[in-house]
Amino acid sequence: MKVEVQIDPNLDELVVILRVPGPTEEAEALAARLRGEPVPQPFTVYTEREALRVSRSMVLRFFAEDKGVLCQTGTGVFTVRQRLYELEEALAGTKFVRVSNSEIVNLDRVAGLDLTLAGTIKMTLEGGTVCWVSRRYVKKIKSALGL
Numbered sequence: 110m111k112v113e114v115q116i117d118p119n120l121d122e123l124v125v126i127l128r129v130p131g132p133t134e135e136a137e138a139l140a141a142r143l144r145g146e147p148v149p150q151p152f153t154v155y156t157e158r159e160a161l162r163v164s165r166s167m168v169l170r171f172f173a174e175d176k177g178v179l180c181q182t183g184t185g186v187f188t189v190r191q192r193l194y195e196l197e198e199a200l201a202g203t204k205f206v207r208v209s210n211s212e213i214v215n216l217d218r219v220a221g222l223d224l225t226l227a228g229t230i231k232m233t234l235e236g237g238t239v240c241w242v243s244r245r246y247v248k249k250i251k252s253a254l255g256l
Contacts (some may be wrong), residue, residue: 134164154187173211
């Protein structure tokens with residue numbers, strides 16, 4: 110990591126700019142510390158044989174399927190032991206938003222939106238995964254996205 114300090118007498122307050130090649134756990138934690146926020150803890154996800162730690166920035170979405178909750182990242186789909194309502198409570202105030210009764214999406218990983226359909230929104234996530242925002246959550250999503 111390269112650290113550079115520049116003195117600018119024209120500034121009224123301290124300005125910190127982080128330049129990163131992509132979303133990383135290290136950059137996310139550093140930005141949270143600089144803002145004085147608690148550092149977001151990574152999620153524990155499970156495969157058939159092992160438990161893994163996944164940073165929040167890697168998560169595309171959480172979704173319910175076959176009476177379980179799954180976590181999708183850019184590298185795969187993993188099992189999560191929490192329920193969606195528990196994840197929603199833990200992620201309140203972040204870029205994770207509930208888009209339907211069975212899905213929570215990371216808004217930082219949304220690649221595109223299709224607002225043309227009557228009453229619903231089609232979300233395309235990084236990697237091509239498509240999610241549908243149910244009519245019940247459209248107003249909440251539009252306000253979260255500033256639409």
